[in-house]
Amino acid sequence: MAKVIVTGGSGLIGQAFCREMHNAGWEVVVVSRNPQQASPVESFCRIGWEDLSHEMESAHAVVNLAGENIGAGRWTEEKKQRIRESRIKAGEAVLQAFRQVSRKPTVLMQSSAIGFYGIQHGDTPLDEIASAGKDFLSLVGVAWEDSTREVENLGVRRVVIRTGVVLAREGGVLGRMVLPVRLGAGGPLGSGKQWISWIHLQDQVRAMRFLIETPSSRGVYNLSAPHPVQNRDFMRTLAKVLKRPYWLPVPAFALRLLLGEMSTLVLDGQRVIPARLLAEGFKFVYPELEGALQNLLE
Numbered sequence: 001m002a003k004v005i006v007t008g009g010s011g012l013i014g015q016a017f018c019r020e021m022h023n024a025g026w027e028v029v030v031v032s033r034n035p036q037q038a039s040p041v042e043s044f045c046r047i048g049w050e051d052l053s054h055e056m057e058s059a060h061a062v063v064n065l066a067g068e069n070i071g072a073g074r075w076t077e078e079k080k081q082r083i084r085e086s087r088i089k090a091g092e093a094v095l096q097a098f099r100q101v102s103r104k105p106t107v108l109m110q111s112s113a114i115g116f117y118g119i120q121h122g123d124t125p126l127d128e129i130a131s132a133g134k135d136f137l138s139l140v141g142v143a144w145e146d147s148t149r150e151v152e153n154l155g156v157r158r159v160v161i162r163t164g165v166v167l168a169r170e171g172g173v174l175g176r177m178v179l180p181v182r183l184g185a186g187g188p189l190g191s192g193k194q195w196i197s198w199i200h201l202q203d204q205v206r207a208m209r210f211l212i213e214t215p216s217s218r219g220v221y222n223l224s225a226p227h228p229v230q231n232r233d234f235m236r237t238l239a240k241v242l243k244r245p246y247w248l249p250v251p252a253f254a255l256r257l258l259l260g261e262m263s264t265l266v267l268d269g270q271r272v273i274p275a276r277l278l279a280e281g282f283k284f285v286y287p288e289l290e291g292a293l294q295n296l297l298e
Contacts, residue, residue, distance in 0.1 A: 003027040004212070005055055007090055008065030008111070009044070012171040013163070013204060017063065018044055020205040029055050031066075053097040056105055061212050062098075063109040064148060066090035070137070071173065074260045084140050091147025098151050107157040107212055110148045114164050114197055114224060116141030119268035123195070127275035128162075128220045137264070145220075157218050159211045164197040164224030164272055166204055169296050173265075177238060178297070180250075186239045190252035190267045192232030197224040197272035200286040200295070207274075210282050222274045226287050231269070234289065241293040 004021050008014045009030035018028045028044040031052055047055055056062065067087040073079055091110070098104055117126050118133010132138050145160050152158050167174045180186055199207075204223055211217045229237070239246035252267055274282075286292035 001025060001027045002060040003029060003055075003058055004061040004063060005029045005031060005052070005059050005105070006063045006065065007031040007094065008067060011065060011069070012168055012201070013111075013166060014065045016168070016201050017065070017205045017208055020209055024209060029059070049093055052093065053100040056097055056101045057103050059105045061107045061109065062094060062105050063111075063208070063212070064090060064094045065111045067111070067144070071265060075136075080136060084143065087140065087144040088147050091144065095148050095150055098154055098156060104154060104156055107159060108148060108151050109208065109212060110145060110158060110160045112141050112145050112160050112162045112220075113137070114162050114222065114270050114272045116145070116162055117270045117272065119264065119270070121270060123271060126222075126270055126272045128222055135264070157215070159217055160220045161208060161211070161223045162220060162272075163204065164199045164222070164228075166201055167198055167292055167296060168201040172201075174296065177235070178242070181235070181239050181242050181244050181246075184245055185248050186235055186242075186244055186246050187248040187250060188232035188235050189250045190231070190255060192230060192235070192249065194231050194267060195228050195269040195271040196231055196234045197222075197228040197270055198234070198289065198292070199224045200284075200292040203284050203286055206285070207277060207282055211277075214280065217280060219276075221276050222272050223277070224272045224274050225284060225289070225292070226274055226278060227289065228271050228273075229289055231266075237289050238293060241290065241297055 004026050006014055006018055009018050022028050030044050030046045032046050068082045070083055115137030116132055117130050118135050118138040120133055132142050166172050207223050236246050
C-alpha cells in the first residue's frame with residue numbers, strides 16, 4: 001500500500017482528498033500542528049511537523065495544502081501577514097524535510113491558487129503559461145509556489161496545482177452565495193461581469209489523485225472546470241437550481257464597505273482554463289455549472 005502524507009488535511013479540500021486517497025487504497029498520514037488535540041480526519045494517522053521527515057522515508061507522495069484560510073475574516077495587515085507566512089513556512093518545512101531524508105518521496109504536490117494570475121486580465125482566457133499578477137494574492141501565489149521549488153533539484157517530481165473556486169456541499173464559498181438567493185435576494189455581485197473559475201470538490205480531489213498517479217505529470221496545472229462563467233451567469237444558474245428569483249444586484253461599493261480588501265474575492269476574477277489537465281486526458285464529472293450545482297444543492 002502506497003503512502004501519501006498530507007499537510008493541511010483538516011481543511012475543505014484536505015479532508016475530501018484524504019477520503020479520496022483512502023478509498024483508492026492509499027495509506028494516508030495527516031500532518032498537524034497539534035496531532036493529539038486536533039479533531040481526527042476520519043481514522044487517518046496524524047503526526048506533528050517534527051515527525052514529517054521520519055514519515056517521508058516510507059512515503060510515495062507528499063501533498064502540501066497548508067495555509068491560512070483567505071476567506072475567513074477581514075484582511076487586516078496582520079491577517080495578510082498570516083496568509084503569506086503560513087504558506088511560505090509550511091513550504092519551507094516540507095522542503096527541509098525532503099533535504100533530510102535519504103529515500104525521498106517520488107512526488108510532491110504543491111498547492112497554489114488561480115489568484116496567482118491577478119485581476120488585470122479581464123476576459124482573456126488564462127492557461128498555465130499566463131503570467132503572474134501584481135496584487136496581493138498574486139504575490140502570495142508566487143511565493144507559495146517558490147517555497148518548494150528546490151525539491152526539483154533533489155530529483156523529486158513536483159506538481160503545482162492552481163485551484164479555482166471550489167464548490168462543495170459544506171464549507172467554502174457556495175454556502176455564502178446560496179443564502180441570499182434562498183432569501184429571494186439573489187442577483188449579480190458588483191458588475192456581474194467578473195469571471196468565476198469554479199470546480200466541483202469531487203473533480204478537485206479526483207484531479208489531484210490523477211496527477212499524483214500519473215508519472216508523466218509535472219509542473220503547473222490549473223484545477224478549475226473547463227467552462228468558467230461570469231458572476232451574473234453563476235448567480236442566475238444558482239437561482240434557477242434553487243427555484244428562486246434572480247433580480248437584485250449587490251453594489252460593488254457595499255461589498256467593499258463590508259469586506260474591505262477581501263472583496264476582491266467576489267468582485268474580481270480570472271477566466272481560467274485547465275488546458276494541461278484536459279490535454280493529459282482527465283475527464284471532469286461536472287464540466288458544466290448547472291450540473292455541478294444540481295448535484296450539490298438538490
